[in-house]
Amino acid sequence: MRVYYFDEEYEIGKHKIKKVWAEALGINTPDTPSDCSILEIDEFYNRKLAQALITNNREMYDLPDKLYVDNEGNLRKTEGDSLITINPNPQKESYKLSQLYGLTHERLDTYIDNNVTDLASAREFVRKMAHVILWLVKQTKLDE
Numbered sequence: 001m002r003v004y005y006f007d008e009e010y011e012i013g014k015h016k017i018k019k020v021w022a023e024a025l026g027i028n029t030p031d032t033p034s035d036c037s038i039l040e041i042d043e044f045y046n047r048k049l050a051q052a053l054i055t056n057n058r059e060m061y062d063l064p065d066k067l068y069v070d071n072e073g074n075l076r077k078t079e080g081d082s083l084i085t086i087n088p089n090p091q092k093e094s095y096k097l098s099q100l101y102g103l104t105h106e107r108l109d110t111y112i113d114n115n116v117t118d119l120a121s122a123r124e125f126v127r128k129m130a131h132v133i134l135w136l137v138k139q140t141k142l143d144e
Helices: 047-054 090-096 105-115 119-140
Strands: 002-011 014-021 036-040 067-070 075-077
Touching (some): 014 047, 105 119
Antiparallel strands (some): 002 014, 067 075
């Protein structure tokens, strides 16, 4: 899910949410408008928050939006200015912590040459690859 919010403050420290695009809505995400920034949220692990964001705009009732983005890029409730907790995707976060994250193709080849030297290390490397492939299949919904 992508939350596009205006770079310009509507009140001190508060940025109005312009639009929310979610995979569940079935809408392709557009390019980032020049006057906006993006907050990305995993809608699967934040279902109630995703629903709140989709129904955030209450202009037609002359009410303020339910949520806004602060200067640090955090999502907050309009009433009470309380911080909204965003649950990260644990699979994605754990992969980012892996020693393979961020390697170029050449550096990955060097890593394999230097570290996959016996059956035990080959098993460990294949295990990591299998976890990554499983995560990709689930994220792209190839299993459906």
